[in-house]
Amino acid sequence: MNKENEEPIHIFSSWCKRCGICTAICPKNVLENGPDGYPFAARPEDCILCGMCDAHCPDYAITLKAKPEVKEEGEHE
Numbered sequence: 001m002n003k004e005n006e007e008p009i010h011i012f013s014s015w016c017k018r019c020g021i022c023t024a025i026c027p028k029n030v031l032e033n034g035p036d037g038y039p040f041a042a043r044p045e046d047c048i049l050c051g052m053c054d055a056h057c058p059d060y061a062i063t064l065k066a067k068p069e070v071k072e073e074g075e076h077e
Helices: 021-025 052-056
Strands: 009-011 031-033 039-041 062-064
Touching: 009 039, 021 031, 021 052, 052 062
Parallel strands: none
Antiparallel strands: 009 062, 031 039
16 A cells, blocks of 8 residues: 555554544544444545544544645745
């Protein structure tokens, strides 16, 4: 899997207590609960990396891939 195809959300299931906060709070309905009750990114392509799931997870079980830096017009490396 190359970097462009990586999911923007990583859920540490061993830390997750399946509370459902992340699935309830996601503004784009990216997250769903699986049959086992653990959340997963059902629609990762819709993720806007807002950080709501990460910020509200009481178990610190969610991390987000960093947003790529957007360079201003005329800015060079």
